[in-house]
Amino acid sequence: MKITSIRIHNFRSIRECDLLCRDMVVLLGQNNHGKSNIIGALDFALNSSKPNRDDLFALAESGDKEIWVEVSFNRLTDQEKTTWKKYVQADGTFCFRRTASFEDEDKIDVKYNGYVSEPNEEWLKADNVSNYMNRSTVSETPLESYIPKSGRITKAIIVDAQEEYIIEHMADLDFSVALEEGPLLGQRNVAKGVLPEFFLVPAVRDLSDESKVRNTAIFGKLLTYAVREMASRNPLYRDIEGQLNKLVNILNAGPEANDRPQQLTNLESSIQQELTGWNDVRVSVEVKPPDISKIFELGTEIHLDDGLKTLAKHKGHGLQRAVIFGLIKAWAKVMRGSDEADGSITPRGASKSAIFAIEEPELFLHPHAQRTFNKALRELSEGLNSQVIISSHSTHFVDLDDYRGIALIRKESVGEGTIAVQCTKDLFEGEGERKRRFNMAKWVNPDRGEMLFARRIVFVEGETEKLVFPFLAEKMGCHSEDVSVIDCGSKNNIPLYVAIAKAFQLNYVVVHDEDPVPENASGEKKKSMQKTFELNAKIEKLVGKSGSVAVLQPDFERCGQVSRNDGKRKGKPLAALDNFASVKPDDIPPKLADVIRLVYAITR
Numbered sequence: 127m128k129i130t131s132i133r134i135h136n137f138r139s140i141r142e143c144d145l146l147c148r149d150m151v152v153l154l155g156q157n158n159h160g161k162s163n164i165i166g167a168l169d170f171a172l173n174s175s176k177p178n179r180d181d182l183f184a185l186a187e188s189g190d191k192e193i194w195v196e197v198s199f200n201r202l203t204d205q206e207k208t209t210w211k212k213y214v215q216a217d218g219t220f221c222f223r224r225t226a227s228f229e230d231e232d233k234i235d236v237k238y239n240g241y242v243s244e245p246n247e248e249w250l251k252a253d254n255v256s257n258y259m260n261r262s263t264v265s266e267t268p269l270e271s272y273i274p275k276s277g278r279i280t281k282a283i284i285v286d287a288q289e290e291y292i293i294e295h296m297a298d299l300d301f302s303v304a305l306e307e308g309p310l311l312g313q314r315n316v317a318k319g320v321l322p323e324f325f326l327v328p329a330v331r332d333l334s335d336e337s338k339v340r341n342t343a344i345f346g347k348l349l350t351y352a353v354r355e356m357a358s359r360n361p362l363y364r365d366i367e368g369q370l371n372k373l374v375n376i377l378n379a380g381p382e383a384n385d386r387p388q389q390l391t392n393l394e395s396s397i398q399q400e401l402t403g404w405n406d407v408r409v410s411v412e413v414k415p416p417d418i419s420k421i422f423e424l425g426t427e428i429h430l431d432d433g434l435k436t437l438a439k440h441k442g443h444g445l446q447r448a449v450i451f452g453l454i455k456a457w458a459k460v461m462r463g464s465d466e467a468d469g470s471i472t473p474r475g476a477s478k479s480a481i482f483a484i485e486e487p488e489l490f491l492h493p494h495a496q497r498t499f500n501k502a503l504r505e506l507s508e509g510l511n512s513q514v515i516i517s518s519h520s521t522h523f524v525d526l527d528d529y530r531g532i533a534l535i536r537k538e539s540v541g542e543g544t545i546a547v548q549c550t551k552d553l554f555e556g557e558g559e560r561k562r563r564f565n566m567a568k569w570v571n572p573d574r575g576e577m578l579f580a581r582r583i584v585f586v587e588g589e590t591e592k593l594v595f596p597f598l599a600e601k602m603g604c605h606s607e608d609v610s611v612i613d614c615g616s617k618n619n620i621p622l623y624v625a626i627a628k629a630f631q632l633n634y635v636v637v638h639d640e641d642p643v644p645e646n647a648s649g650e651k652k653k654s655m656q657k658t659f660e661l662n663a664k665i666e667k668l669v670g671k672s673g674s675v676a677v678l679q680p681d682f683e684r685c686g687q688v689s690r691n692d693g694k695r696k697g698k699p700l701a702a703l704d705n706f707a708s709v710k711p712d713d714i715p716p717k718l719a720d721v722i723r724l725v726y727a728i729t730r
Contacts, residue, residue, distance in 0.1 A: 127202050127206045127479035128199060130199060132195065132198075135193065135194045136186045137182075138166065138167075138181055139160040139183070140167065141186070143545055143546055146530075146550055148530060149504075149507040150513070151513075152518060153546075154524065154579065159537040160544025161535045164517075165326065167195045179228055179234075181193060192227050194223050194226070195224055196222070199220050200217075200219045201218075201510075203478065205472070205478070206477055208471050208472070209311075209473075209477070210240075213241060213242055215241075220240070221240070222321075223240075224236070224237070225238075237309060238310035240310045245299040245300065246300045246302055247299070252308075253307045255285055258279075261279065264284070272291055320475070322477045322479035323481070325482045327484045328485050357418075377413040379394075394410055428449065444491060447491070451487075451502075455506060477511075480512055483515045484515075500525075503516065517535075519579070529553070529629070534631075577623070577626070577634075580610035582633045582634065582726075583612055583634040584635050584725045585624065586637050587613075587620070587638050588616065589699050590699045591682060593699045594702045595611050595722060598718070598722050599725070601714070617638050618661065620638060620665055624636065624665070624672075627672070634674075636669055637725065638665065638675075639682055640662065641658045641662075641681060674724065676725070685717050685721075686705070686718045689705070
């Protein structure tokens with residue numbers, strides 16, 4: 127069971143927000159734009175916590191005092207299909223809504239409802255069953271032939287009749303999908319027990335919170351599972367449990383208590399004597415059998431030995447978060463293992479799926495560890511019943527190859543609220559030349575994901591411009607750290623990056639050489655040059671009004687007055703830097719200076 131989409135209404139900074147989900151979702155955006163609020167909305171939908179009035183969007187429409195979050199799922203297991211049978215649509219998806227209403231000043235009404243696909247006929251709608259529980263009303267519908275000829279008509283009889291009629295007449299009925307009026311699965315609070323587990327690791331999460339032995343902590347869940355397995359398989363555990371029960375029977379006054387300690391009998395007598403003024407009051411001291419699994423809660427702790435053995439919570443923040451992530455992955459393995467071991471299907475069973483939400487997973491991790499953890503999270507998300515949602519400020523958690531799993535979270539104004547900008551279509555037309563070229567460019571510029579964090583992006587042909595543009599901007603006093611110059615690897619790759627920029631509505635400018643075809647060119651060389659020159663018009667058309675284009679005429683070297691011989695001898699980047707090292711701002715070639723001003727212009 128995996129989330130396909132989330133719809134959020136009136137939650138904190140969010141007026142309306144739709145988010146499409148893949149196996150791994152990466153939320154990117156500036157601080158205070160609402161990334162944590164999207165994760166918080168999912169926490170509200172999947173967990174049983176109640177919101178408060180401060181969670182209601184401050185600028186909600188007059189009279190709209192509801193928060194609601196809708197979550198749609200697909201890839202349901204056989205058990206989940208059985209549990210959610212009433213709500214599974216023809217395409218195999220299932221959607222529910224959790225709502226918090228603040229109409230009453232002193233009360234918050236929270237409820238779950240599911241989307242059901244029902245025939246348009248009133249007498250076939252599940253919410254109308256009670257209208258047809260007598261023979262006079264049911265006789266006016268085709269259901270009459272599906273119920274017993276005599277006896278009391280119950281709700282179950284009408285429900286069965288509706289289901290049987292629908293199955294037999296499926297091809298002749300018109301269906302509509304609507305939110306049910308009654309509670310999800312017919313019970314007000316049942317949803318939490320059968321929905322996927324939601325594990326949230328906030329950016330400020332302390333290991334001491336997650337390593338406690340309790341059912342809401344991951345370590346507590348792991349320990350409970352281990353004890354349950356031990357109880358079912360370990361004879362020593364069962365023997366101890368039997369001895370405890372035998373001891374309890376001895377301690378309690380009863381037919382088997384021949385060896386009961388006299389001290390307990392004396393205690394009962396002593397208390398009863400103090401109650402002599404109360405007629406017919408008898409005192410008995412009874413010991414209840416202890417739950418042996420609770421013994422593990424009394425003194426179980428995680429210790430780490432990195433040369434000095436201490437409690438895990440006393441280690442550095444980086445190691446603490448590594449332990450939290452280790453607990454998450456261990457629990458995912460447990461869930462997968464238990465799902466494989468138990469193939470039984472029950473009418474209503476708990477989901478074995480899990481959603482892991484992690485805020486800023488890069489915290490306290492050096493770059494190499496970030497890349498390693500990103501790989502681990504992606505592997506975890508590919509599991510049958512595991513899904514990962516993260517919010518990050520690190521390029522090491524951005525994979526542009528999986529651009530459809532990226533969501534840019536923006537809040538242009540308080541009134542508009544937080545929105546998610548995503549690209550859901552195939553930008554590179556399948557597995558052809560364009561996609562291979564884009565994937566290859568990753569090795570040319572492994573930090574290309576930086577473009578999704580920048581205020582303004584500059585797409586250039588190669589490393590020379592990437593190095594020189596910031597260098598010259600510093601000299602001219604217009605450099606800005608939130609402008610990213612992206613080396614596209616070649617002029618041929620620029621359209622691929624423009625496609626990404628347009629899809630995510632990024633603020634960008636393209637700078638490339640004009641590359642005119644010399645008059646003396648001929649043969650295959652001329653054809654190649656002509657193809658490169660024709661890219662100019664293609665790039666300008668592709669960019670259109672979504673960005674800006676600056677053309678270096680005829681190319682960077684001649685526009686910047688950089689010696690070609692120096693470029694061949696030193697390499698173009700070093701030759702360009704040496705050329706401009708001692709140049710004063712006013713002596714920078716005018717055409718190149720104009721391009722630098724365009725590149726670093728503040729337009730947002």
